[in-house]
Amino acid sequence: MFTFELQRTQGAARAGVLTLPHGKVETPAFMPVGTHAVVRGLSANDVRRTGAQIILGNTYHLHLRPGEDVIREMGGLHRFTTWDRPMLTDSGGFQVFSLQGLRRISEHGVEFQSHIDGTSRMLTPERAMEIQWKLAADVAMAFDHVVPGQSSPEAACEGMERTLRWLDRCKERHAELQRGSGAAGQTLWPILQGGIHQELRMRSLEGTLERGPWTGIAIGGLSVGEPKPVMHRILEHLEPELPREIPRYLMGVGFPADLLEGIARGVDLFDCVAATRNGRHGTAWLPGGRVNVKSAALKGSVEPLDPGCDCETCTTYPRGYLRHLFVVEDILGLRLVSIHNIRFLVRLGEQARTHILAGTFDGWSQSWLSRHYAGGSRET
């Protein structure tokens, strides 16, 4: 359980299989985000049909609504959502640090005001473990101190060092919870911090590995405002030092190009809300670009949104109908474009994996990215 089999590498790119209590995850893989225990607008069956192997839940949001005790009494996140495949919960660290002006940070933890009802709440490393234990996903994430993307070395260092101290507390509490239950249904993954400062990133990695062993490792605090080349540089610097035998998860990333750029730099797992957020706004990703589904150019078109795509939306509906759904503001439109965008990222992971296993990743990836960037789709 919680094992990772590295099947083949090509340069830094890796193909592997992660085994979790609720199933296997073939990597590289994109993980759709189910913030409120639902991938926005989609049923569990919709998500299954995209080929997604693992989805995320969010500790901060689920703590507020409906509360971890409600979910535990209903049998955990899997029973609650009817999603029966692997699941990961993030720790709430990213959310509470985003609550500018509504949170107070101390060594003990983060006191914050609920964005729902204004009540005062406290998240600590221990509480984050307890909540995630009750949510009962396959993978729990450590409670980390996230700093903005352009933070000074001093601020980034403070966050990184606190994340390490909090990691000790997370590890201890998680181990207690496991001993108390006698079950090993959940593993804990640490999160690297250190902002955009290579030396801090290396110290974060060293400190984290000293506290191991771990069954997976996450890279946090990237894609939070820094330029993409800076993120790529950090990944390139870290990669040779990351353990080969466990999966690497780049948190909150990404857009289509980010997946290929990340995979080329040794990342195995990704998550991002952009697929569903863009879907709700009618932006569909296509190879070599993207399209606004509301565009008048689609009116009356019987073509699929993306003729090369095998998703439910593209294999079923003419894009003229998708446009019509956005024009008349029917929620089916949001759902169908979200399904396409998720499938687009899931499939990109599958294609990357196929090419890594065949030893053809570099050429394919470079050609894919050239076409994508030429289409004006660089997300910065």
Place this chain on the structure above:
Amino acid sequence: MFTFELQRTQGAARAGVLTLPHGKVETPAFMPVGTHAVVRGLSANDVRRTGAQIILGNTYHLHLRPGEDVIREMGGLHRFTTWDRPMLTDSGGFQVFSLQGLRRISEHGVEFQSHIDGTSRMLTPERAMEIQWKLAADVAMAFDHVVPGQSSPEAACEGMERTLRWLDRCKERHAELQRGSGAAGQTLWPILQGGIHQELRMRSLEGTLERGPWTGIAIGGLSVGEPKPVMHRILEHLEPELPREIPRYLMGVGFPADLLEGIARGVDLFDCVAATRNGRHGTAWLPGGRVNVKSAALKGSVEPLDPGCDCETCTTYPRGYLRHLFVVEDILGLRLVSIHNIRFLVRLGEQARTHILAGTFDGWSQSWLSRHYAGGSRET
């Protein structure tokens, strides 16, 4: 084609099979409403899984967006929506007469202002036929003059007589369109008017039958503000005089009890937006009552919404999760309750049919209605 086989009757209640170009419809049957070429919030597959055999489209709304020419160029409503079973379009009469203050009625037709962009438009019997011909549903409805539910005999008489004169024009134009195409892919059904006045209703029926023969007949202008017992009286009065050999469609009806009350009075087909409208507001129909899915009483409940229901929602999701979806305002909630409500009506039609075929309709229906009314679910 367009035949109706009457299989068994019990009192006025009828079980039959209607054959249309896109398939058979076993009656009695509820027809979900797809106003904008989409059953609000649901995919064609969602609707298929409710067991619905036939759905509606709306001439007024589809004329405005995307326009009948766009739909024709895309291959008609079936290709546009991917709904491959029977479909019926209403004529737009009900909608344009509802545009109080925005429409001018003359013998020629109804001039109205688009509620979308304020442009001036004209619907006439001929235009209603031409638009519906382009939409290409299996059944087109005549363009009728609808009056409010409590209209005076004079106003109701005017609307009823105009509806008959317009029926001549609809019939002529529809026949021209059929001759022009050489195809018989669409039939035309007339609509009875006459308000709540029995004598006018009988004159409407006589005038309509004189203009026949027809492959189906609709009862319009009911459930538009008059008390339910008044509607029931009109139906009882009409029923013995209605042709036995064609299906009878009670337009814009109904709520669950309305289906059984209508079936007992000889109605074969129903349509109503209440199933999806209630679903969007979180009201789910249950045998013997209804429930507000947002209610705190459902928090944490692992029970299905309706343990006796076989819909996708009830067989998959705990109702505590449905409540959560409404609390966090995820559109999946609207969809899942709409699916349940539609299945509830479709299944009620199926159950009524089974009981009519078995000769047990009266007892079953009375017992179902007693329980339903006792649960406080009378819709008036």
